[in-house]
Each structure stands twice: as C-alpha cells, then as structure tokens.
Amino acid sequence: MTSATQNGTAKLTRKDFASDQDVRWCPGCGDYAILAQMQKMLPELDLPKENIVFVSGIGCSSRFPYYMNTYGIHSIHGRAPTLASGLKLANPDLKVFVITGDGDALSIGGNHLMHVLRRNIDVTVVLFNNRIYGLTKGQFSPTSLTGHVTKSSPLGSIEQPLNPLSVALAAEATFVARSIDVETKHLQETLLAAAQHKGASFVEVLQNCNIFNDGAWHHVTKKENKHNLLFLEAGKALRFGEENEKQLKVEGLGLSVVEGSEKDELIFDPTEPSGALAYALSRMTFPEFPVPVGIFRQVKKPTYEQGMESQVQQAQKKKGQGELLDLYLSSDIWKVGGDGKVPEDREALKKEICG
Amino acid sequence: MTSATQNGTAKLTRKDFASDQDVRWCPGCGDYAILAQMQKMLPELDLPKENIVFVSGIGCSSRFPYYMNTYGIHSIHGRAPTLASGLKLANPDLKVFVITGDGDALSIGGNHLMHVLRRNIDVTVVLFNNRIYGLTKGQFSPTSLTGHVTKSSPLGSIEQPLNPLSVALAAEATFVARSIDVETKHLQETLLAAAQHKGASFVEVLQNCNIFNDGAWHHVTKKENKHNLLFLEAGKALRFGEENEKQLKVEGLGLSVVEGSEKDELIFDPTEPSGALAYALSRMTFPEFPVPVGIFRQVKKPTYEQGMESQVQQAQKKKGQGELLDLYLSSDIWKVGGDGKVPEDREALKKEICG
Amino acid sequence: MTTGTVTEEFKELDSVVVRFSGDSGDGMQLTGTQFTNASAIAGNDISTFPDFPAEIRAPAGTLAGVSGFQVNLSSHEIFTPGDSTDVLVAMNPAALAANLPDLKDDCILIVNEDAFSRANLKKAGFAENPLEDGSLERFRVFSIGLTNLNRLALEDIEGLTQKEIDRTKNFFALGLICWMYDRPAEPTLEWINKKFGKSPQLVEANTRALKAGLHFGETTETFQLRFRIKAAKLKDGIYRKITGNEALAMGLVTAGKLADKPIFYGSYPITPASDILHNLAALRHFGVRTFQAEDEIAAMGATVGAAFGGAFAVTASSGPGVALKSEALNLGLALELPMVLIDVQRGGPSTGLPTKTEQSDLLMALFGRNGEAPLPVLAACSPGDCFNTAIEAFRFAVRASCPVMLLSDGYLGNSSEPWQIPDPSKMEPIKVEHPTQVEGEEFLPYARDPETGGRPWAIPGTKGLEHRVGGLGKAPLTGNVSYRPEHHQQMIQDRQAKIDKLTDIIPDQTVRGPESGDLLVMGWGSTYGAIRAAVSRCQAEGYSVASTQLRYICPLPKNLEELMGRYKKVLIPEMNCGQLAFYLRGKLGVEVESLQQVTGRPFKIETIQEAIRELIGKGA
Amino acid sequence: MTTGTVTEEFKELDSVVVRFSGDSGDGMQLTGTQFTNASAIAGNDISTFPDFPAEIRAPAGTLAGVSGFQVNLSSHEIFTPGDSTDVLVAMNPAALAANLPDLKDDCILIVNEDAFSRANLKKAGFAENPLEDGSLERFRVFSIGLTNLNRLALEDIEGLTQKEIDRTKNFFALGLICWMYDRPAEPTLEWINKKFGKSPQLVEANTRALKAGLHFGETTETFQLRFRIKAAKLKDGIYRKITGNEALAMGLVTAGKLADKPIFYGSYPITPASDILHNLAALRHFGVRTFQAEDEIAAMGATVGAAFGGAFAVTASSGPGVALKSEALNLGLALELPMVLIDVQRGGPSTGLPTKTEQSDLLMALFGRNGEAPLPVLAACSPGDCFNTAIEAFRFAVRASCPVMLLSDGYLGNSSEPWQIPDPSKMEPIKVEHPTQVEGEEFLPYARDPETGGRPWAIPGTKGLEHRVGGLGKAPLTGNVSYRPEHHQQMIQDRQAKIDKLTDIIPDQTVRGPESGDLLVMGWGSTYGAIRAAVSRCQAEGYSVASTQLRYICPLPKNLEELMGRYKKVLIPEMNCGQLAFYLRGKLGVEVESLQQVTGRPFKIETIQEAIRELIGKGA
Numbered sequence A, B: 001m002t003s004a005t006q007n008g009t010a011k012l013t014r015k016d017f018a019s020d021q022d023v024r025w026c027p028g029c030g031d032y033a034i035l036a037q038m039q040k041m042l043p044e045l046d047l048p049k050e051n052i053v054f055v056s057g058i059g060c061s062s063r064f065p066y067y068m069n070t071y072g073i074h075s076i077h078g079r080a081p082t083l084a085s086g087l088k089l090a091n092p093d094l095k096v097f098v099i100t101g102d103g104d105a106l107s108i109g110g111n112h113l114m115h116v117l118r119r120n121i122d123v124t125v126v127l128f129n130n131r132i133y134g135l136t137k138g139q140f141s142p143t144s145l146t147g148h149v150t151k152s153s154p155l156g157s158i159e160q161p162l163n164p165l166s167v168a169l170a171a172e173a174t175f176v177a178r179s180i181d182v183e184t185k186h187l188q189e190t191l192l193a194a195a196q197h198k199g200a201s202f203v204e205v206l207q208n209c210n211i212f213n214d215g216a217w218h219h220v221t222k223k224e225n226k227h228n229l230l231f232l233e234a235g236k237a238l239r240f241g242e243e244n245e246k247q248l249k250v251e252g253l254g255l256s257v258v259e260g261s262e263k264d265e266l267i268f269d270p271t272e273p274s275g276a277l278a279y280a281l282s283r284m285t286f287p288e289f290p291v292p293v294g295i296f297r298q299v300k301k302p303t304y305e306q307g308m309e310s311q312v313q314q315a316q317k318k319k320g321q322g323e324l325l326d327l328y329l330s331s332d333i334w335k336v337g338g339d340g341k342v343p344e345d346r347e348a349l350k351k352e353i354c355g
Numbered sequence C, D: 001m002t003t004g005t006v007t008e009e010f011k012e013l014d015s016v017v018v019r020f021s022g023d024s025g026d027g028m029q030l031t032g033t034q035f036t037n038a039s040a041i042a043g044n045d046i047s048t049f050p051d052f053p054a055e056i057r058a059p060a061g062t063l064a065g066v067s068g069f070q071v072n073l074s075s076h077e078i079f080t081p082g083d084s085t086d087v088l089v090a091m092n093p094a095a096l097a098a099n100l101p102d103l104k105d106d107c108i109l110i111v112n113e114d115a116f117s118r119a120n121l122k123k124a125g126f127a128e129n130p131l132e133d134g135s136l137e138r139f140r141v142f143s144i145g146l147t148n149l150n151r152l153a154l155e156d157i158e159g160l161t162q163k164e165i166d167r168t169k170n171f172f173a174l175g176l177i178c179w180m181y182d183r184p185a186e187p188t189l190e191w192i193n194k195k196f197g198k199s200p201q202l203v204e205a206n207t208r209a210l211k212a213g214l215h216f217g218e219t220t221e222t223f224q225l226r227f228r229i230k231a232a233k234l235k236d237g238i239y240r241k242i243t244g245n246e247a248l249a250m251g252l253v254t255a256g257k258l259a260d261k262p263i264f265y266g267s268y269p270i271t272p273a274s275d276i277l278h279n280l281a282a283l284r285h286f287g288v289r290t291f292q293a294e295d296e297i298a299a300m301g302a303t304v305g306a307a308f309g310g311a312f313a314v315t316a317s318s319g320p321g322v323a324l325k326s327e328a329l330n331l332g333l334a335l336e337l338p339m340v341l342i343d344v345q346r347g348g349p350s351t352g353l354p355t356k357t358e359q360s361d362l363l364m365a366l367f368g369r370n371g372e373a374p375l376p377v378l379a380a381c382s383p384g385d386c387f388n389t390a391i392e393a394f395r396f397a398v399r400a401s402c403p404v405m406l407l408s409d410g411y412l413g414n415s416s417e418p419w420q421i422p423d424p425s426k427m428e429p430i431k432v433e434h435p436t437q438v439e440g441e442e443f444l445p446y447a448r449d450p451e452t453g454g455r456p457w458a459i460p461g462t463k464g465l466e467h468r469v470g471g472l473g474k475a476p477l478t479g480n481v482s483y484r485p486e487h488h489q490q491m492i493q494d495r496q497a498k499i500d501k502l503t504d505i506i507p508d509q510t511v512r513g514p515e516s517g518d519l520l521v522m523g524w525g526s527t528y529g530a531i532r533a534a535v536s537r538c539q540a541e542g543y544s545v546a547s548t549q550l551r552y553i554c555p556l557p558k559n560l561e562e563l564m565g566r567y568k569k570v571l572i573p574e575m576n577c578g579q580l581a582f583y584l585r586g587k588l589g590v591e592v593e594s595l596q597q598v599t600g601r602p603f604k605i606e607t608i609q610e611a612i613r614e615l616i617g618k619g620a
C-alpha cells in the first residue's frame, strides 16, 4: 500500500464520506459546518477512503468520526493524539486526522497535543474551539475568557485563557493554521492545506456552540463584523479592515496596527524558520487587534515516521533482516552434552540447535 | 499568618535551610550547585522557614525537597504543579516552590506545567534541565537533541526537542527566566527574582548530569565558552561575545546577529506585554545564536489565589458567612406534622428545625 | 396504581408513578421536577428518576433523543421511583416507543398527537401510527393536540417566536397533570416568576401555558376522573427534596463546618459527577474553594496538596476519571493525609454509558492501585444518605489519616427524595488536631496514635514541625526514606492496621426483618430502595427474609460474618457482575448468592422479589 | 555450602552462593555478571539476584549506596539465587554491614581492608572496626588491601588517573574469586577487549587487574583452599544466560515473527521495566518500532492505536505506570483489539521501592479498571519463562481479541538463569486473520467467532471494511453506539464469555509431587523457584506435599478447583498481603492458607519450608 492515488477509479465525492449514522449534534451547532467542509475537502486528497482514519477524543466535537465513512476511533478524553501516533507508526501509509475540542485538546489532552506536534508525526489535528465544554453541558474551558460565567464558574472564571496557536507554535508544530466554522470556503482550503502538509499539522477552527456559549465568535462571524478578520496569505501584506485600509507593522518586536500605504508593508511568510512573526500574530487579541485566520506557519521538517522507517531500513541494511536465532545467540553461550564444545561455525551451531 | 516577615528574630542563614538528610546525588552532579544557591537565596526572602514548601515530582532533581529544612513533598512523576496548586489555594500565605526535571516537567508533566503557569498561581517552578532522564539511568528526554544516542535511542533520537522557555511563554507565564548550575551568582539572583515575583514564575536551570549526559551544556559552561552566553538585562542592549562586541537586531520579525555600535541597539524589556521578543529570544539555538540567560519575561497579572480569595470575600460580603441551615433551606420546603404550615418567619422556621 | 375509594370527583390512590417523556429539547426534566416539587409540598413521599440521553441534543424526534423523568408519589413511605408507569406523558412518538415496555396495563397515556407526523413516526420506528392502529388498546389513551392548543393559548403574546411559544408546551402538559392530581399551581408559578423575571413575555407565556393546561383539564370532558394521593406519614419536620449530588455537596460543606475547616474541592467535569462541582462552586461564601483542574490527575494532585496544606480536601469523578486518579490517590495514601474521593459511578467499562447508572467500580475502588494500598470504602444508599456519608467519610479520613473512597452512582446522584432538614447544632463535631512544636521533642511525622493508628497532621506554617513526605518507602516514626525490608513490612502493616481499627467506630450491621431465617438480602449503595421494598413485600407474603444494606465496605462491620451466618442463604443483588459477592467470599470465606444486572438501569422491585421467591422456594 | 571430597588442592562443592557487594560506583553488577558468565560457561546451573540502590549514586560509603549481586552456582538444578551467602566480597564497610544478616556461619569473607577507614566505618554505622574487634569470628575472614594491591599492579600504565585505576579494582576481586573457584578468565578477557577496545590503556588496566587478582590467589598463601563445582546435568543443548527482561523482549519479537507481524512497543521508562525498552530499541532490524512516549497514558494510547493499525502492539511499565494506563487499557478492552500490557512489578504502594521486587499488583491487574472489565492475566514464573509467557500473551490476545496483562516482577526482570536456546522453526505459529471485503455482505465489526468469542480484526487500508469503534456502549454485531439496556448486558456477557473460552486452550494445572496429600503449595510468578526448592526439600524430609505454579490467573485452569480439593490444605506464599489467596477464595470459594511477605525481597526457601512444616505438623 505505498501508492495512495486511486488509479483508474472514479473520483470520490462528498457523499462517499458520509456514514450511515444520524448526526447528533444540536441543531445550529457549528460542528455541522466543519463536518460538511471536511467531507467536501477529502475527495481533493485523492486517497482511497480505506486509507483514511479519523481519531477523536471525547466531547461533542469528538463524535465526528462516527459521521465519516472512513475508518475511525472515538477514543477517550484527551488521548486521541496518542492513538493517532501509534496508528501512524504502525501504518505510515494512512492519512490520519485527529478531531478534538478545546477541552479535549488543551485541558486533559494538552500534553499529548504538544508531543504529537513536536514529534512532527504526520497527522492533521483539527481543534474545534467553542470556548466551552459542550458535552458535559457548559463548564468553562481553557480557552474561555476570564470572567466567563458558566455552570462551574458562577462568579466568573478566574483563569487566563490559553491561546491554542501560541501553544502549537511553541510545541514546534510545522503547520499551524486557524479558520472558522462559518467561513466555509476558507475552512475547506485550510483543511486541505493542512491535510496535504507532510508532518504534524494543526488547525484551530473557531466554532459556535449555540447551546452553551452562543456568540463566542460573533465579533468575527457576524456579517457586520467580518472586517475584524485578517486573512493571512503567504507573500501578501497583513491588511484588514472594511476597505482593507489597515495593516500590521512591527514595533519593537511587537506588532501594532497602523493605517497606511503600500510601502513599508510587512509581507507575510509562513515558512520563515523562527516562527517569531507567526507567534506575534498568534498573540493578537480582539478588540485591540484583528483576528488573523489562515496559515500561520508552514515549514518542512523530517517526520517522525520517516525517521523511524529509515532507522529500520538502515538497521536491516547493516544487520540484515533480523533472524530469531541470531537474537537468541547474541550473548555468551555454552553447550551442555556431547563434547561440551560450542561449534565455532555459525551454520553448524544453528544446525545443532535446530537439529 | 498574613505577615510573612520575621519581625524581631535573627535573619536566617543558608545552614538553616539544610535538612539532616544525606545528599544523595552523584558526585559532580549539577544539582548540588542549584541546592546551594537555593539555600543561600532563601534567607533573602525574609520568610519564616515554616512558611516555605518545596514540592517536587520524581527524578534525580526531584529529591531536592528532602535536602531542604522546610516543609516538603516528594510527590509523583510530573504532578508536582498540581499538588502545589492545591496547596497554595488551601493556604495562600505559603511560599511554594516546584522542583522538577526536563522529563518530569515536559514529558509526563507538560500539561500541568502549562496550566499552573496560565492560571498564574503564585508558585516558583524551577526546572533542572539536563536533557536526559537521570534517575531511570539515561533515556533521552523531551529536551534531548535530535540524534542523541541513549539507552532508549541506540540509533539516535528522532524527536525534535522542546524548548522549555517557548513552552512557558506560550503557556502565558508571567515570569520566565533561564540560568545555569555553574553560574552561581546569576543563578542565585535569578532564583531570588523568581521567588519574589507575584504569580507563577518559571526558571529553567541548565544542569549537568555528569553520569548520563556529561557536557550537554559545555558550550556555555566551559570557561572558554562563556562568550556564547547572552545575559539579558532589563533596559540594556542585547550584547554578547568575548568583548561584548556582538548584538542582536530585529530582522523581519526574527532576530539576527550583527556586530555593531550602540546606535540602533535593541533595548531589552522583559515587561513588554506581548512577549514577542521574549519568545523570539527563546527560539535562539546555539551555535547560530548565543544562549540567552536571565529574565525573559516579567509582567504583572492578578494571581489565581487573589481571584479566588476575592470571590470568597465578595460572596461573604453579599451573602454573609455561609450558615448551614440557610444552605439546607435553599430550596422549596414543606412541613410534615403540626399545622402543616411552614413558618413564614425565618427565625421561627429555624427554631422549628433546631427545637 | 392501587385504586381506592372515590371522594367527590376524586379517586383516592396510595401511590402513582408518573413519567414525563419527550425530546431532550422538550423540557421534560423541568416538568418532572416541578410536578415533583408540587407533590412534595403536598406532603407525598416522593422518589424520582431522571433518565436523559448522552447527547446534548440528539436529533429531534429520535429514540436517542428521548429524555425522561419518572416520579413516584405516595401516601406511604416509598423507596424507589417505581417499577412501571401508571401515567405516561409522551410528547412525541419516540417517547412513546421508548417507554412502551415499562407501561402498566391500564396505564394512562397522555400523548401529544400533534407530534405524530409521518416523519416522527418513522424516526421512532413505527410503521403505523399507534394512535390509530389499535396497538395501544390496553392503555387508557388521551390523545391531545398539545402543540396547537398551546399555540392558541399563547397566540396574542407579542414578541415571541413560534419556537419560543412551542418551547412552553411542557407547561401545558404540566398544568394538565397538576389538574389531574390536584396539585397546587403556586410553586410552579413562583418558579416561573423567579426564572423568567427579566422577560415579562416569557413569564406571561409560561404562566399561560400552565394555566391553559389546568383549564383544559377542568373544562373539557376528556378526563372523567381526577386522583388524589394523601400526604404520607413522614416523620414530623421541615422537608425539602434532595438529589444525591446536592446531598453530597451539602454534606461536604457540613463536614467542613463540623471541623471548622474550609472545603477544597478539586475536580474535573464528568457526567454524572459534575453537579457536585456546580453546587459547590456557588458556595464561596462558605469558604468553599472549587478548583476546576485540567484533568482528573490534576484534580487528585491538587486534593493531596490541599490536604497537606490543612484543608478538608475532596475530589469527585466517575469511572474513567477515578481510574485516572489512581496513581495520585495512592500518593495520598502513602502521605497518609485525610481526604475524600467520591465516585459517582456510571455504566462502564471505558466511556461506557455516561448517563446511565451502574455499581461496577466497587472492585476498582477497593483494589485499583499498585501495591498493597488499602483504603476505607463507604457507600451511600439513598439521595439523602449521601449527606451523612459525606460527613462520615471525613470523620474516617481524619481518624485514620488517609484518603476515603465514597461510592455513589448516577441513579443516586440524579434522583431525589424528601429530606428532613436536620439541625446542624446537634451534629457531632469532627475533631481535628494539628500538632504544634513541643520544645525539646523531635517531631515524628509518622508516629502513630495508638488508638487510631493515624499519624499527626502537621501543616505548613507550623513553626518547628518542618518535615518532608513522599511516595517512597519510609521508616516508621520519622518517615524518612527507607528501603529496609523490615521498615517496608512495618509500614504496610501499620497502614492496614489503621484501616482495620476503623471497625472500632463502625456500628454493628443491623437488619430489617427477622434476626435469622431463610434469607438475608444484602445490598450496597443505590439498590437500597428496591431491596427494602422487595423484602418488605416478600415479608408480607410470608417469606422468612430480612434485608440489610452495607454502608461500610472496607473495613466491614465486625459482626457481619456472624450476622450472615444466621440466615440459610444470603442474596446480594448488584448492578454489576457480582463484585460485592466476590469480595465477601474472598474476605470472609462465606457462601453468597449473587443477583446481577448490568443494564444501565436500577433494579425493579419485582426483579428482586422474584429472586427471593425463587431462592426460598415458591412455597414459603 | 555443602562440602564434598577434596581433589588435588580443590574441594568439590555441590553449590555455592557468592555475593559481590560494594558501593554503587564499584562495579559490582559487572563483576557479578562476569563471574556468572564464566560459571555458566563452565556448565553450572546458575541463578542470580542483582540488588541495587534506588539512587544513581548514593553518597560513597553509605549503606544507601550499597550495590550487591548474588549468584548461586550449582552442579544440580537450582531455582533461586540462594537463601544465604557462602562467600561475600565486601568492597567497603557499608557493604559488609549491609550483608551481615545474610551470611552463613562459616562464610568466606573477602574484605577490601583499604576501604576500612574511620570515615567509612562511621558511614556504615560501625563504632569499632569489625576487622579488629573480633565480631567477625564466626566467619572465615580474608582481609586484603585490594585498592593498594591493584594500584601497584597498574602503576606503570601511562595516561590513567588514580580514579581510573581504582575503578578497575573490581576486576582484581573478580580475578581472585575466579582463581578460588577455578573459573576460566577467557570470557572476561574477551569482554574487556570488546568493551574497552577503543582505549588500549583501559584494556591493559582491566586485564592487568583481573590477572593480578588471579595471580594473587595463586601466589600468596592467604588462601588454603580452592573449590570446584561440577557442571550441572542440564538437558543437552546450547545455553545462554537470560534475565526476565531480556526474555520478554525476545519473546515479544518471537511472537511477532510467529505471526508475521511487526512489533510496536510503546513505553515510558520506569524501573524495573525500562530494560525491555532498551533491549527492543536495539532491534530495528527485526522491524521493531519502539516509541518512547511522553507518559504511560500516551504509551498505552499509542499501543491501542497501533493495535487498530494491525501491529502486534505491546506496552510495559511498573506499578505507578500501570495504574496510569488503566483508563486507556480499558479503551483497548472496549475496542476489543489484541495487545499486551506487561507489568514488571516493584515495591508499592505509590512510588514505593522502585528497585525492589513485589507481587502486589495482582488485584490491580485483575480489577483496576472502571466497569465490568475482565481481561486475561498471565504470570511468568522464571526469567526463562518470561519468553514463553510473552508468546502466549499474544496468542491469547489474538484469540480473544483483547488486551492481555502479563505479570512479571523486579526479581524476574533482573535476575538470570541458564536458558536453552530453542529452535524457532519448531514453535507453533500464531494465526492472525484480517478480514477482507465480501461482496454483498455487510461487514459486522462486532460479529463474534463462535469458537473463540473474538471479533474480526479489520485494519485500516482494507477496502470496504471502513468502520468506527469507540469506548461508548455498543450494539452487538454492528458495534454502533447503543445505550439500550439489553445491548449493554449482552456486550458485557460477550466480553466475559470470550475470556472464559480461553480455558479451552489452557492446559490443566499439574503438580510436582504427589497427586493428593496433606498439602499443596501453590504460587504464581517469581516465587516459583523458592516454592519448588522448599517443597522438594520437604518431600525429601518425608512430608506429603506437592507444589504447583499458576501461570493462568485469569481465566483459571478448568481443573484448578478439583486439583486443590485433593489436598487437605493449600498454602499460597506471596510477596504481598495474600492477593492470590483472596482471589481464589472469592472466585472458587475454596479455603486456602496464605503466607505473606512484603519486604521488597524474594522469599527464602527456608521461610517456605518452615511454613510447610508448621502447616503439616512437625511430625510428618
């Protein structure tokens, strides 16, 4: 199973990726849109669907695999990256997605997220960020804003939120992006780019939970607020605003917003190795700053599987395909019976053992 | 126990902080130096030693609390930040240190580290980074370099290392610093600044494990290599080199090394809110770049305990100190027996219950 | 539904089981709760059983989305929400389909016929409309166009969307049922005012819906009968309704007060334990510090840390989370600090059935830790009993200086019963002593109290008692790290001994019924109600049978073995595969019979009754 | 030390127990290993017991820093490293102090007198120098200035520091002992060449130290006697020495080959399991993928993922780590995928005694999961048996499509015995079938094989079998999410049934000794050697006693209950507080006697012998 293109067979369509299970999210939930874009995007990868696996944790978002007509695991809370890692190492030819929520990925699963990213295992992590625990009915999450009143914070949360993109960047992720449930085209393109990236890719999707945290992203999802979005594009300036009149500029080593012309434009380059600008962009919080979406970072590094497979190959080149008898004999040996002398000749020795 | 100064009593000395237990690290281990600097620093805090608690995980470094004549918990692998959090919330007057290793803090404990930092709980985390698992006798750790040959990576590690400072910054830490076991004065000052910071403080200490990873930091600890260090100081330029002849300058939004005069100097300010420069500095890797040490970030934010205590106080102001009977009665009630009528008057009602 | 004499237009009943069932969005939990409150205030004994889907909102109209709330009202003492349903309110075909197996033969069926569309019937798996095909013949069906009636009643309220209007139809149903059972509308009206105070339209809408329901019953001739259930003869006192999770929260706060200790509650949300967190988070004025940790391990770690700091530290979770806590809990055990871990059990293994009940974590609670790691294990047996058990757990924890496991389950946690409000001043204080420095005396953190076997709880901030604790093997007395064989053996024995010494304060196990005889039915946890009811029914039938409920699972009451020996047989019904039965056999070497059910549902009284009859032999 | 006839200058012995003991920096593990190798090659049966401190390097000269290596050499079959020591090499006072309690009365004591300084004596807790105060009178003491003699021997090698020179003194000691026991020097010389090949000085230094030791024995008149231990009559064949951890690694790789499956090993380092990782990491050419995870949960998660992907997936840990794996293991159980979890047990609870051995995770292995979560549990009973058990674990896992728990312990993991190299081509293959699409047939991921109860292992990449699995409650056959009571009950029964069906391939339990009688001594795991030796000694003394070792703990062999019933009493020695005894009582309702020891050390033969005598009555 080395070639992953479907030679000669018809291209798959969105419908091929819908399973026979009823979709059970609340009516109006942002998860529907993400599911739709994923199903639309997948045919673009031109992979046989039996080579695709969705692994999720626990949460509303993590029901996702049930609705995909591919292989899938609905695992346990926070641990999807670990299952995906083992799966991918066991079978590097698979295309593996990790579907997770803000609680699943950043609360209980924060460490696994960091480690799958830093190892650059070739999986695509999609984090549905609704800034709330949906499935357990509305407690604040690690991305909930300070002061958020929820079931478990009746007097308001006293925690600082985590920024998923900053965390992913600091975890050495080689592909980091953000999109929005309702920005269907952008979302589809972003998912495609992430899926095509060789190595660990991370996509935060701003998602509305209309039951427990309705409007968490209204400042960028409502029609009248679109100008608060900054679409990152490689090789383009960092412009935004109703008429694209505003841009970002470097100040000290921070960013600031100025209005201005084309000279002195800060040209965005997601492949810049240090990731410093990507990080600075990830720090921008509304309303002081616009909300950037798009690909923040996209660099090439060897994947973990490649490293593993090449060690296997090199070892086999050097030592040959492992033979059990050689393994057993890789230590001082002695003989009982007969002349008590271990045959010097390897073949004779093996014969003696195997009779 | 609100006042933490020792009024009228003699100032403590280093010896007061040494416990009666034999120190059991390998001869030559960098941990000794860190222990010494900690014991020297503590008297500067002017706190009664019964108000100080050291909490650690598991690892060579985590034996630390046994050697401190304060309160202490040698807990379990990776979980020290969680114990410290509970302890500090139960008793906000304590000065709590977390002692941890690169495996303890970044492998099994990575998530707890992130969360104690983002919550800004007022504890001081000191991470002994020897880029190896010492206690379990030499496997690679999350800070080991790619290619590192260890017991568990006989063909070389295929992992990208994590950068502890980048992680701490991305986790919203309000105080982030780095020092070195052998830089005794710098270490002592850094520990002091960290301990005096209100909120979560994080110090990475580059530490030599002379048994399993000797020389991991020779490029900055050997006398002849000191010029590879860049000492960060607030309000000073980012200069380094044998004669202090080199400096850092911003390029794009990355940093580059130039030689040059004083104009255009990039002045360092750890209190800059975005932390973008701090992050960029944390990304610098030797030999392309010098190794910065000192305080990377130092900003003021409300601590978690303050938030908690003020909620308690405000709730008590609003509702009074909670009374059990009021709690029991905080629901629809009815009466069985007598006239079957619940007394309207609160006092009468209470009397009826308490007889 | 036992029918009694008819007074005026009312038929008097001993008890009735009403079940409200509809889509998760239909507000059935609320409707059931309001009806329960009204009935409680009317003086009935009550027992409720909410039963909701795992999804937040499963697709409307499907079986997966059905949310039910069952309440048993009675004029005498009852112990379960009832085996089967006397009255079902079904808001849609799926609700009807889901409940059909549980309906009594002459069950009153109130059905919202407006929801019986083709599409909905299909989703519910009906080929034909059951309202029309005669398949419901054995029930007393009242098919009502609830949606439309309610729309009519509310049509002139301005500023409400159709959706908002339809969302009030549960109050129409509630009004109707309140009328049928002669329940006062006032408590619900009050509640509406409190809840929707900020929106006059919603107050108006819900009020009107409720009243429309009441009036519909009053004015139409659909219903020929109304029922009354007399007040139950509960003990004199002031009562409220309480769920197990509420009772745990209140019990914990009470334990804190009794010891003059602040409560630290470290927890990570998980069904069905989250409500304890929600309840406690609102009690900052009691000095309660709730900490929503990043995961269960962190919650447990924080609990250990807070215990070291001197707080009354508690954590709670359910199966998967309790499993995760195992390692950090074991640290608490090695540090020998008082703290409490609550397991509100749910269906397992793995993620299992989050919203369903089970008792299958017993062996994990007892043995789910590495090494020899004995801990006290207590089990609450009714919603109200959760209150006492929480207090007792802390009493044990302080005495034996160790973590205590408290077992509840989803059924206890969510169902409710009347609870007589106790007098806090009459409760026995929990004595906590923190040592202080004694001049000239070495402080020995692992010196044991000869009576309890516990060790001193010296807390940071205490001058002169600075000491270090950890999870490594220790020397007795000093607690210093030691790998010496005799120290290890000694510490293991000491830790076991202090648990065993708790039997000194554990009351003898008692029974309900004859002190000896053919059969003892022994349960633990939430099977209490069903067992008690089943046994008393069998007693009435003449069987020689007694019941007993184990609250103290580790250590066991001193007299338990002797007690069990007095009966020819011992039957243990459990919502698992016989875990207590196994444990008692292993521990006491006794023979027991095991009745097992692992369906995510509580036992029916009838199931246990059957097993009793079978075991004793039909001809008792 | 049984003395035999004197041949020439040699006294012939049946067996001898030699212990090398010194500071952790003194290279005692290496010395012991080399001596063992030489003895093994000389044809003795051997059994070793390394015993090292928890610290990497505790302060030199302290008791905490003592590192020991014991080896039992014999001309007949032996099963333990020996109860007490015939020859002790003590490199410093602490080493002497630490071992005094274990020395036989006429023990030969070879002591490095150069290390008996005031300071060192004090660190070891000696008030007086035991070499001078007569307190060692009952031993045969040879007090030698090892450090100085060695320095003299090496003084003219250039480019070595004093420290480097002193570090070779263990080879001087080794040389001396090899001389005493007539062991060939060649294997060690070869080893030195291989190890230090890159540094000619070090080769020279170590070679000289070894020879100096040999010559010292030869030339001085200190030693009057030399000993010989004849070759043991082991079965004919080619042998090597093997530790339990080596055997596990080789067993896993063999299992993979037998099934034509690559091994995926996900693990997080922990004492005493890490060596399995180290061994496997070097086997990339066998296609072994080792994954050092960020923690035990991740290791378990990755193992489940790899199993889904079709690999032979394994993880291993020790107590605290196994506790952490519980939740993810339970997912593996719910997904019903084959995989293996190895627990190399150590002293608990909590961090406990990382470098000491214990059997106290048995109940956790059986019950440490939420919900009804039965899994097969196998226990290896000797270093070599670890090999077979690893293969068997995978055989079970594949058959019952579930995770299998394999129990080893620190003692098994680190100690060694001779192992006859088997012929791989004679091993029974492990048959693995992955289904493929059958045109026109719906794929049912949870359809069960009627013979085994297992489900199909359909792996990603297989066209047409796309399916989703998860930890929620499931419907039979389809595996679709289901909360239906009857589905839940069914799945729980099905999972139990497939475990129970493993008894079909579990051989009947057999005994060593009489088929019935006064006493059966039953053990599990590493107590095998001590039990077997104790029982055979008691048999020789005329007692009616048999021994048996349980390899299959869950499920139990079919005939076990019947077997146990054939003896008047059953004694179960365990390095815990009676966990197997409790389990068998609970499971089978049988009476058993429990012999418990929780000291971090293996049983002495004598301890078990005593218990046997006591139980049967002195006058057998």
Ligand SMILES: Cc1ncc(C[n+]2csc(CCOP(=O)(O)OP(=O)(O)O)c2C)c(N)n1
Binding pocket: A058, A059, A060, A061, A062, A076, A077, A100, A101, A102, A103, A104, A105, A128, A130, A132, A133, A134, A135, A136, A141, C268, C269, C270, C271, C296, C320, C321, C324, C351
């Ligand atoms: C070990 C464990 N702990 C807790 C839970 C309960 N739980 C399920 S989902 C969830 C959080 C879900 O939040 P998020 O990841 O943001 O997903 P969402 O539902 O918002 O999509 C929690 C706490 C669990 N299932 N398992």
Ligand SMILES: Cc1ncc(C[n+]2csc(CCOP(=O)(O)OP(=O)(O)O)c2C)c(N)n1
Binding pocket: B058, B059, B060, B061, B062, B076, B077, B100, B101, B102, B103, B104, B105, B128, B130, B132, B133, B134, B135, B136, B141, D268, D269, D270, D271, D296, D320, D321, D324, D351
């Ligand atoms: C749950 C658990 N897993 C694994 C271990 C084994 N273990 C102890 S310390 C350690 C790593 C130590 O490395 P580090 O944190 O870098 O500390 P160092 O010894 O280098 O100071 C490991 C894997 C353990 N004690 N507990």
Ligand code: SF4
Binding pocket: A024, A025, A026, A028, A029, A030, A031, A060, A061, A130, A134, A135, A208, A209, A210, A211, A212, C056, C057
């Ligand atoms: S609770 Fe929120 S996140 Fe979950 S399905 Fe409903 S709307 Fe979506």
Ligand code: SF4
Binding pocket: B024, B025, B026, B028, B029, B030, B031, B060, B061, B130, B134, B135, B208, B209, B210, B211, B212, D056, D057
């Ligand atoms: S192993 Fe390394 S880190 Fe541990 S004590 Fe020794 S030198 Fe220090």
Ligand SMILES: [Mg+2]
Binding pocket: A059, A101, A102, A103, A128, A129, A130, A131, A132, A133, A134, A141
């Ligand atoms: Mg969420």
Ligand SMILES: [Mg+2]
Binding pocket: B059, B101, B102, B103, B128, B129, B130, B131, B132, B133, B134, B141
């Ligand atoms: Mg380290």
